[in-house]
Amino acid sequence: LMKTYRYLLAGLGNIGRSFLEIVAERDSVLRQRYGIELQCVAVGDSSGMLINAEGIDTLAIARAKRQKHSLSGVHGSWLMDAAPVAALDNVDLNLVLDATPMNMTTGEPGLSLTRQALQRGINVVTANKAPLALNFAGLAGMSDWRKPGAPRLRFSACVGGAMPTINVGVFDLPCARFKRIEAVLNGTTQLILEMMANDSTYEEAVRAAQRMGIAETDPRMDVEGWDAANKLVILANTVLGIPASLADVSVTGIGPATANEAKAAKIVGERLSLLATAERDGEGFKLTVAPTPLPTTHPFGNLTGAEMGVIYETDIYEKITVISHETGPVPSAAAMLRDIVNIAIGI
Amino acid sequence: LMKTYRYLLAGLGNIGRSFLEIVAERDSVLRQRYGIELQCVAVGDSSGMLINAEGIDTLAIARAKRQKHSLSGVHGSWLMDAAPVAALDNVDLNLVLDATPMNMTTGEPGLSLTRQALQRGINVVTANKAPLALNFAGLAGMSDWRKPGAPRLRFSACVGGAMPTINVGVFDLPCARFKRIEAVLNGTTQLILEMMANDSTYEEAVRAAQRMGIAETDPRMDVEGWDAANKLVILANTVLGIPASLADVSVTGIGPATANEAKAAKIVGERLSLLATAERDGEGFKLTVAPTPLPTTHPFGNLTGAEMGVIYETDIYEKITVISHETGPVPSAAAMLRDIVNIAIGI
Numbered sequence: 185l186m187k188t189y190r191y192l193l194a195g196l197g198n199i200g201r202s203f204l205e206i207v208a209e210r211d212s213v214l215r216q217r218y219g220i221e222l223q224c225v226a227v228g229d230s231s232g233m234l235i236n237a238e239g240i241d242t243l244a245i246a247r248a249k250r251q252k253h254s255l256s257g258v259h260g261s262w263l264m265d266a267a268p269v270a271a272l273d274n275v276d277l278n279l280v281l282d283a284t285p286m287n288m289t290t291g292e293p294g295l296s297l298t299r300q301a302l303q304r305g306i307n308v309v310t311a312n313k314a315p316l317a318l319n320f321a322g323l324a325g326m327s328d329w330r331k332p333g334a335p336r337l338r339f340s341a342c343v344g345g346a347m348p349t350i351n352v353g354v355f356d357l358p359c360a361r362f363k364r365i366e367a368v369l370n371g372t373t374q375l376i377l378e379m380m381a382n383d384s385t386y387e388e389a390v391r392a393a394q395r396m397g398i399a400e401t402d403p404r405m406d407v408e409g410w411d412a413a414n415k416l417v418i419l420a421n422t423v424l425g426i427p428a429s430l431a432d433v434s435v436t437g438i439g440p441a442t443a444n445e446a447k448a449a450k451i452v453g454e455r456l457s458l459l460a461t462a463e464r465d466g467e468g469f470k471l472t473v474a475p476t477p478l479p480t481t482h483p484f485g486n487l488t489g490a491e492m493g494v495i496y497e498t499d500i501y502e503k504i505t506v507i508s509h510e511t512g513p514v515p516s517a518a519a520m521l522r523d524i525v526n527i528a529i530g531i
Numbered sequence: 532l533m534k535t536y537r538y539l540l541a542g543l544g545n546i547g548r549s550f551l552e553i554v555a556e557r558d559s560v561l562r563q564r565y566g567i568e569l570q571c572v573a574v575g576d577s578s579g580m581l582i583n584a585e586g587i588d589t590l591a592i593a594r595a596k597r598q599k600h601s602l603s604g605v606h607g608s609w610l611m612d613a614a615p616v617a618a619l620d621n622v623d624l625n626l627v628l629d630a631t632p633m634n635m636t637t638g639e640p641g642l643s644l645t646r647q648a649l650q651r652g653i654n655v656v657t658a659n660k661a662p663l664a665l666n667f668a669g670l671a672g673m674s675d676w677r678k679p680g681a682p683r684l685r686f687s688a689c690v691g692g693a694m695p696t697i698n699v700g701v702f703d704l705p706c707a708r709f710k711r712i713e714a715v716l717n718g719t720t721q722l723i724l725e726m727m728a729n730d731s732t733y734e735e736a737v738r739a740a741q742r743m744g745i746a747e748t749d750p751r752m753d754v755e756g757w758d759a760a761n762k763l764v765i766l767a768n769t770v771l772g773i774p775a776s777l778a779d780v781s782v783t784g785i786g787p788a789t790a791n792e793a794k795a796a797k798i799v800g801e802r803l804s805l806l807a808t809a810e811r812d813g814e815g816f817k818l819t820v821a822p823t824p825l826p827t828t829h830p831f832g833n834l835t836g837a838e839m840g841v842i843y844e845t846d847i848y849e850k851i852t853v854i855s856h857e858t859g860p861v862p863s864a865a866a867m868l869r870d871i872v873n874i875a876i877g878i
Contacts, residue, residue: 206847210706218705346848348703355702356695358565358872359557360865481833483854500553500865501693502857507830509850518707518847525705530877 186219187528190276192226194268194297195283196249198513199311199341200229203283203520204242210521220528226271227255233268235275236260269297272304279527281520282310288405288414291315302326302335309523311341311516317414317430320421329422338523343415344369344492346515347508348522353423353496355531360498362424362469365462367494368484369415371510372399372406373438373458375489377475381450386440408437409458409473416460416471423496424462424469436474449477455485483507533566534875537623539573541615541644542630543596545860546658546688547576550630550867551589557868567875573618574602580615582622583607616644619651626874628867629657635752635761638665649673649682656870658688658863664761664777667768676769685870690762691716691839693862694855695869700770700843702878707845709771709816712809714841715831716762718857719746719753720785720805722836724822728797733787755784756805756820763807763818770843771809771816783821796824802832830854 193200207214207222214220224240226233234240234255244258256262263270268284271277280301284294294312301308303326310316315323316339324330327337343349349367368374372393379389390407393399405411413433420428438458449456459476462469478485483505484493493507508515540547554561554569561567571587573580581587581602591605603609610617615631618624627648631641641659648655650673657663662670663686671677674684690696696714715721722745726736737754740746752758760780767775785805796803806823809816825832830852831840840854855862 206706210847213706346851348699348851351703352695352699352853355873355876355878356698356869357693358869359553359560480827483833486828486830486833500557500861500868501855502862503855504693504695505852505854505856506699507852507854508848509852511849514847515849521847522703522705526702529702531702 186215186221188221188223189279189524190223190225191279191281192228192268192271192277193224193281193283194228194293195285195312196227196229196245197283197285199516199520200283201246201249202513202517203281204246206514206517206521208243218525218528220525222524225275225277228266228268228271229255231255232262232264233266233271234258234260234262235271237275267293267296269293269300272300272306278306279524280306280308282308282312283520284312286312286314286405288314288318288410291318295319298323298337299326302337305335307336307527308338309520309527310337310339311520313342313411313414313418316342317417320417320429321427324421336527338527339418340523341516341519343418344494344508345510346519347492347494347506349419349494349506350422351526352504352506353419357496357498357501357504360496360501362462362496362498363464364497365419365423365494366484367416367419367460368457368487368492369460369494370406370412370458371490371492372403373412374487374491376407377438377442377446377456377458378489380443380446381456383447386443407439409435412458412460412473416462416473420462420469420471426469428471433471433473438475442475445475445477454479455487457484457487533562533568535568535570536626536871537570537572538626538628539575539615539618539624540571540628540630541575541640542632542659543574543576543592544630544632546863546867547630548593548596549860549864550628551593553861553864553868555590565872565875567872569871572622572624575613575615575618576602578602579609579611580613580618581605581607581609582618584622614640614643616640616647619647619653625653626871627653627655629655629659630867631659633659633661633752635661635665635757638662642666645670645684646673649684652682654683654874655685656867656874657684657686658867660689660758660761660765663689664764667764667776668774671768683874685874686765687870688863688866690765691841691855692857693866694839694841694853696766696841696853697769698873699851699853700766704843704845704848704851707843707848709809709843709845710811711844712766712770712841713831714763714766714807715804715834715839716807716841717753717759717805718837718839719750720759721834721838723754724785724789724793724803724805725836727790727793728803730794733790754786756782759805759807759820763809763820767809767816767818773816775818780818780820785822789822792822792824801826802834804831804834
């Protein structure tokens with residue numbers, strides 16, 4: 185019995201493009217092993233939307249984006265300047281994939297898209313943290329996270345890319361009483377801290393990370409700790425089940441002054457990492473993001489700039505650590521595919 | 532909507548007893564958060580079976596076992612010397628939990644129990660590796676692993692206790708092409724190798740591990756590498772989807788001569804571990820268990836005697852590492868609870 189997902193993909197940056205390439209390449213595995221047929225009926229970026237109810241040639245889209253050509257040249261109806269949410273009115277679809285850029289002020293265009301899709305009973309897979317970090321309670325209340333039978337909202341790419349951060353916390357440790365969560369969730373600061381430990385200045389390290397395509401042109405979300413804080417908020421809401429928001433996180437980022445700390449840590453055989461922690465505090469949890477020196481015997485003491493990790497300390501399962509090593513956008517795109525397969529098999 | 536599982540628990544060693552204690556303590560979480568009601572209608576050990584269709588007082592059972600009293604004193608019908616499989620004919624149940632001791636020659640009593648339960652359409656959660664390692668193909672063919680719609684067979688406690696080894700490999704990395712799996716799956720050899728690196732002889736280390744209740748009286752399954760090989764066979768069948776059996780694994784264990792290797796590794800800053808690996812070999816995989824020196828920068832290079840780990844190297848998800856830290860039987864019992872909750876939510 186084949187399950188057919190007719191999907192909209194909003195956002196065609198590195199992750200969106202990689203997603204189209206992966207699913208084209210894994211089409212027969214998806215059909216044969218999982219009984220899943222994926223059909224792209226709408227794609228959009230900031231220039232507009234392409235819609236084709238018969239199915240869009242996704243490799244032609246990926247190619248156009250890589251070559252910086254307009255999507256309007258690919259077969260389908262081109263809606264110039266249309267927001268992704270326009271697809272919901274213009275084509276029959278049953279899955280929305282949000283890979284639009286993060287906007288931490290408004291959450292748009294992802295927030296409207298996710299909200300309207302859920303309102304119409306459409307499952308959403310998102311790689312965009314902003315709508316979740318800004319409005320978790322609202323989106324959870326419209327989806328299966330808080331409302332049984334509501335459409336599913338999945339976002340594993342948002343909290344560590346391919347690292348199964350949420351799945352392990354939610355599905356693999358049921359009935360656990362969590363004592364503490366420790367996590368390294370931001371790759372950019374890992375890389376900058378590593379370079380500073382090796383004698384780069386802060387400015388040199390940021391520029392190098394930007395040249396490598398890892399730090400954003402405006403690196404503040406990463407270096408000021410807000411990216412890690414967003415992920416911690418999502419973890420707290422999902423794994424710990426507490427209604428936390430960004431205002432509940434004590435956030436300390438990294439900056440020029442952190443270079444000395446990073447070097448000092450290295451001298452005593454430690455590694456400075458931007459650690460996100462949730463620790464029990466009475467009936468609730470204290471949420472913190474701050475640069476923290478870790479000994480090499482700590483599970484995160486030897487992480488490279490390409491690695492992230494999470495440690496769940498619980499009562500009945502004791503301690504479970506997950507570490508991911510990712511060098512490009514493909515693992516985050518694969519995480520969106522994981523979410524789709526999980527939805528299809530009923531998780 | 533409450534799901535009620537009327538279960539048989541076969542085997543009342545450390546894991547079985549811990550399971551009864553955990554589920555008694557988490558009863559209200561199971562009901563409120565997961566909508567699961569667990570009712571024990573039969574328990575058995577090597578002395579016989581206790582059956583009570585109205586529900587057995589599980590804490591009384593756990594207490595009797597801890598105090599080495601007979602189960603026959605707990606309220607219910609006592610079937611002296613009855614095999615666990617007898618419960619299937621004597622009481623209405625819809626879940627079988629197998630925590631019976633491993634018998635690598637016959638697989639009994641777990642093999643008959645699991646087989647007959649599956650044949651009757653009853654879901655099985657097992658912590659007993661022997662039936663799986665001896666007859667994976669047979670049991671998979673009777674369960675949802677190979678037969679859609681058949682009853683579920685879950686065994687996460689068999690491959691690393693609380694470590695979500697199978698779940699991560701199967702549910703979190705869909706469509707992955709696996710390049711390599713590396714795993715430390717045997718705690719006893721980890722502990723013995725650690726003690727030998729710290730100048731114990733093999734005999735001293737084995738005796739110490741036995742006194743700690745970690746090594747068996749007959750330690751051969753662990754030290755000769757068969758326990759790790761069993762787990763690798765289960766991993767290969769489930770995560771890699773290949774029909775491997777024990778005969779396909781090249782197995783080298785540890786012994787008195789390994790003490791020097793363990794010390795030599797320590798001197799150069801490495802750690803000798805009994806590593807289980809699956810590496811791509813043409814269209815198939817080469818399966819190996821052997822003592823292997825690991826540098827401290829290896830994710831397993833700093834594992835203590837209480838830790839196990841698995842690394843999945845894939846194409847689209849790149850590298851995912853999971854490490855567990857467990858000091859007693861509770862995490863393995865919790866893994867059985869995870870399997871039950873997973874079955875209830877449809878995984």
